Amino acid sequence: MQYQKKVFRYKVAVGLVNKRLREGIFVNNKPMTQIYLNNDIKERYNIDWNCAREESLPNTTLQNIFLICDYFNIDISRYFEMVKSVSDEEVDIAINSKKKLTRLYSIYLKS
Helix, strand or coil, rough: HHHHHHHHHHHHHHHHHHHHHHHCCCCCCCEEEEEHHHHHHHHHHCCCCCCCHHHHCCCCHHHHHHHHHHHHHHHHHHHHHHHHCCCCHHHHHHCCCHHHHHHHHHHHHCC
């Protein structure tokens, strides 16, 4: 069960990086919204995108990671460096801030 716990926490870290990338872009002097990103990806890549899923608890594919890196113009190795740099405390805060994540994570803690 420790493996699943680590994977869960890694997924949360990926979601945090995805959110940071999005919020780091300003549209009309405000951080980019999820809806804006969804629509822009649809327009640019002709792909239906669910930004909320990719930020909450992504079970993302390499295709999605490549898309994120291309969209935000970052190297894939840089993307994984960003994920690796997310602290345990940041992951804990993210888990505790969402009921769904707290509930799912508690399953791994009981094991």
